[in-house]
Amino acid sequence: MAAFPASASTVVPTDQLVLRAAVYAFLGRYRGQTRVHTDSDLRVFLRWCTDQVLNPLAAARVDIERYVRWLQDVRRYQASTVSRRLSVVVGFYRVCVIDAILDHSPADYVRRPTVPAESPTLGLGHLQFEALLTTARLSSNPNDFALVALLGLLGLRIFEACGANIADLGEGTATGYCACAARAARSCSSRCHPRWPEPSTGPPTTAPAGRSCATHSAGGWTDTPPPADSSTWPRPQGSGCRGCIHTCCATRS
Structure with missing residues (x-):
């Protein structure tokens, strides 16, 4: 050492x-x-x-x-x-x-500081982010401005921005989006599987036995086949949950 x-x-x-x-x-x-x-x-x-x-x-x-x-x-x-x-x-x-080097650990009863559940780190202010964009735009490396724009304007995480492809970029009705796999998986896992009995986009209000997110076109995340009467279900817009209207599921198909 x-x-x-x-x-x-x-x-x-x-x-x-x-x-x-x-x-x-x-x-x-x-x-x-x-x-x-x-x-x-x-x-x-x-x-x-x-x-x-x-x-x-x-x-x-x-x-x-x-x-x-x-x-x-x-x-x-x-x-x-x-x-x-x-x-x-x-x-x-x-x-x-x-390893029998010491008889007991001197750090066993040391009191650890309390770590808050929410991070105390604040994001950049409007003027700070504008200054960061300006500095990145003046950089000799064009990748600097592209990375700052992806992180700040589209809300990507650093590993999502580095793993994104030019084919993942698109333009919605009001702003741009990036349909990279990591972002789609993060968005779908947090929005497409609400806890029961929150309102659903499908018509049934009671869950039959063996029900899952499976459809005729997708096996679902539980690999459980849909019920026999699933022919009356509405077709999903994407390959995610039944009747899912989120853009992240549509971009994963």
Whole structure:
């Protein structure tokens, strides 16, 4: 780890070798980007221990509490960031206990900050977004303006915008839309399957046995065949739920 560098011409102390093995054992539980982010959060804790002249394997609960206070009062991190980095420390010490490096974890009873259910992050204001559009338009790379327009004007998420294709773009009655697969799946899952007994667009008001979203043209998300009298059902506009009027289902067909 960068917090405990070892020169090739010097002998590495035993406690650093044990710490290095503990770190490798902990990071070995992850892979990909999760491993990268976990490694980054653990490095912050190890650097803090170095600044405090503290051996992480000899830390006590009060030291972990001091680390949390440092994240909150000195680094001014949000509660979600503090909770995530504390979770990495808790997981690290838990692996140390599993591997019999420590008898008990000093982070077991550390109180975590309360994370609000709703994100406190605010979106861009009207003038801020206009300035962002102007800056992107003046960029030498035309992809910058296209990405900002997709994110800000169409409300796409970053992975949806990066995975969109030029054939997915279209124009509705009042504004543009992007019928990429990720956006269609997100919209359909949140709007096309209301909880019973909310109003439905179909004529029946009672659900017969074995009923699902299946139609004659689509098997439905439960793979349950439609009832025998489904010939009287109205044809859906898309390939989603019966009688669905949402554009997202129509674009998925």
